[in-house]
Amino acid sequence: MTDNIDQNESLTEAIQEALEDERFAEASATFSELHPADQAEIFNALEDEQQDVLLELLDISTTADLFDELEDDETLEAAENLSTERLADVLDEMDPDEAADLLGDLPPQIAEEALAQMDEAEDVLPLLGYADKTAGGRATTDYIAMRPYTTAQQAIQFLREVAPENDVPYYLFVIDRQKRLVGVSGLRELVIAKPDATMQEIMDTDVVSVSANADQEEAARIMRRYDLSALPVVDADNRLLGVISHDDILDVIADEATEDIYALSQVSDADIDPNSTIGQQIRGRLPWLIVNSFASLFAAWVISNFGELITQVALLAFFQSVVAGLGGSSAGQDVAMMVRALALDKVSKGQARRILIRQVLVGFLQGSAIGLLVGIGIGLWQQNPFLGLVVGLALIFNMLVAATVGTLVPLVLHALKKDPALASSVLVTATTDAMGFMIYLSLASIFLARIQQYIPI
């Protein structure tokens, strides 16, 4: 099998045609034999009514696999069209962590009714208490746990009997009577152990686990750090609640990166994608633009204090944005580097001072290079060496400001346990804008007479 993305478009068309021509069995059969990842893509490409028709044609297990694969809001939308009875059956077949997410998203009354009709509600109940983006919310109860005195042979026999589903992690967890996690064994250790060895002898007692209330980002960080393909989730008493598996963590890492990218570009809700509604987008974007509006009015106020100066030399107004904008670009580079370094845990406590000193030095060097380039450029263009000097000096100063705030703001927000990505770019750009205008126009006031000398009358 090669990767199917390119052929999905023609498949979508085939299924659409079959649905339109009421060849329902064909549509359902074509759809059902695809990989759930492809099913989800094709399902999303269908019109709303076609989705509803298709959903009624699919069997419970296919529907469950599809729901596991769809984004949470897409699953919710599709689930709301099912009868409670069918919904309960589908929930029974879904991954427990996805089922818990869906139950949390459904209107409370429907969720309650569906839970009451489920056969395997006990798999989902322990997960309902944890928010989507916590370790507990990402955990599945589809794992294999053994007791310490079970032998390798018994364990293998047990595995043969339950023939676990394809997406169960490849670890066996060892728990005591109180369900406390005491050890872990890979399937491989089990296979290569002597048949009568007990789990107690086989297991590794050095288990890395994560608390159920920890942020999913923390879980991802631990899995990345220790190269784990499954991470047990425990409660405050070290009782095993569930397991986060490798495919969930891939999604977490991608989600967290999306969140950072969005935050740096001042978009709030990481769920926004090209299929989001206009309302969702505006809720995620407009508040930031409003904050920016106030910041830019403040910057305009800074300029307005130099109104007299600009009246005398209108030329000065051409270059104020050069100083502010390049300062903003340079600060944005620092913010991105710091946010990413903090997210990937590359900054240890003792390093903050050293990093700040180095970033300021980089800012000075970049400011000097850009100041020289742009200063000489403007000096020659306007035939006005002092104007070039003022722009060049202002660029150096503003890039020093940029490096300082671009490094410090993320560090301080991180130290205060706030997300450094979220507020940094707004705060930092506001500062480099206002300071850029102030530095440039103040320097221009100082050199006013010299600049005016070179202006043709």
Add this chain to the structure above:
Amino acid sequence: MTDNIDQNESLTEAIQEALEDERFAEASATFSELHPADQAEIFNALEDEQQDVLLELLDISTTADLFDELEDDETLEAAENLSTERLADVLDEMDPDEAADLLGDLPPQIAEEALAQMDEAEDVLPLLGYADKTAGGRATTDYIAMRPYTTAQQAIQFLREVAPENDVPYYLFVIDRQKRLVGVSGLRELVIAKPDATMQEIMDTDVVSVSANADQEEAARIMRRYDLSALPVVDADNRLLGVISHDDILDVIADEATEDIYALSQVSDADIDPNSTIGQQIRGRLPWLIVNSFASLFAAWVISNFGELITQVALLAFFQSVVAGLGGSSAGQDVAMMVRALALDKVSKGQARRILIRQVLVGFLQGSAIGLLVGIGIGLWQQNPFLGLVVGLALIFNMLVAATVGTLVPLVLHALKKDPALASSVLVTATTDAMGFMIYLSLASIFLARIQQYIPI
């Protein structure tokens, strides 16, 4: 075991003290019993000379684990201090994919000598031909391959004998005489199969694989899409070259996200981190600032065409940056959303037009809201309704421009098979700046007389 990050600082100090007091055995013992992830963190916190001393104390296997864990450039630096003989021994013990990366980074002569002295050069040789960031470059040759007629019992016996290392993926690949990949079996399917079943019977022939020359991002995308914890890498003849394992893919996803974040903030080299040298930073950042310098000089030239106007009404210069800046922020939101959607494969070919229409509509709505807010604000502040009108209208128009270029530029770059993150933010900001100034000052020319009416003399 809980996660060790917080205690690493005191461990670093303990090891530093032991090295200073020449209690070498203690330093080496303390260090050696840590998890490689913690070893790497502590190693990086040591002074250069301390690193050299420690490296001489460690045994081959600990050094190899440490090298596997360090970033590529850190490994290179540490490796250059080893004798060729020791280096060859360490390379033998390293993960083949990491060893291949190191050999590719070393000066050619040293790499050749080390390869000649290695005992297991044949594990590394097939990987040397692939660049770091391709699927081939990420693959390890540490995998388990079986022939189709091997029975489950024989396979388990084989596993018991070779007792593979901890980080070998939990899949068994089935290859024919020509090493062509014909199937895959999970360890679990093996365990639950009848002892005399052959691999041919057990295996799944529907193997998802990736070409060795594919970008690592493609490999990550496939693994994420199909929830795989290991992905076989094949050559053009479908011969199995190696396997990408789940921990490598976690790094790839994080690296690719870093690359996108950096590109959006105009930083080029994703390897830059707080420990990078000043030279590395400037190489990754300055070129973008130079490009931005030209863009901002162009914007200044746009303003300079309205020099006469600004001389007449200096007031206009206060608000030009408000229009340009808010347009830039709004465009940045569109770029981030598009870049992320494209990276995560959420945009299919047919959707581009629909997405563009929707984003432009969002731009219009946001422009209207912000235009109203800021326009009224400025009108009241300056007691000048027509100035407020001009700023408000300019904001609406510029946000339409912002939505159009912010959506189109990433889409077009993606269609041209260029990285949409890389050039988008520069191109888009340059456009919203220049267009913002032009729209605002043109509108101001039109309403000049009206605006002047309200200016106190």
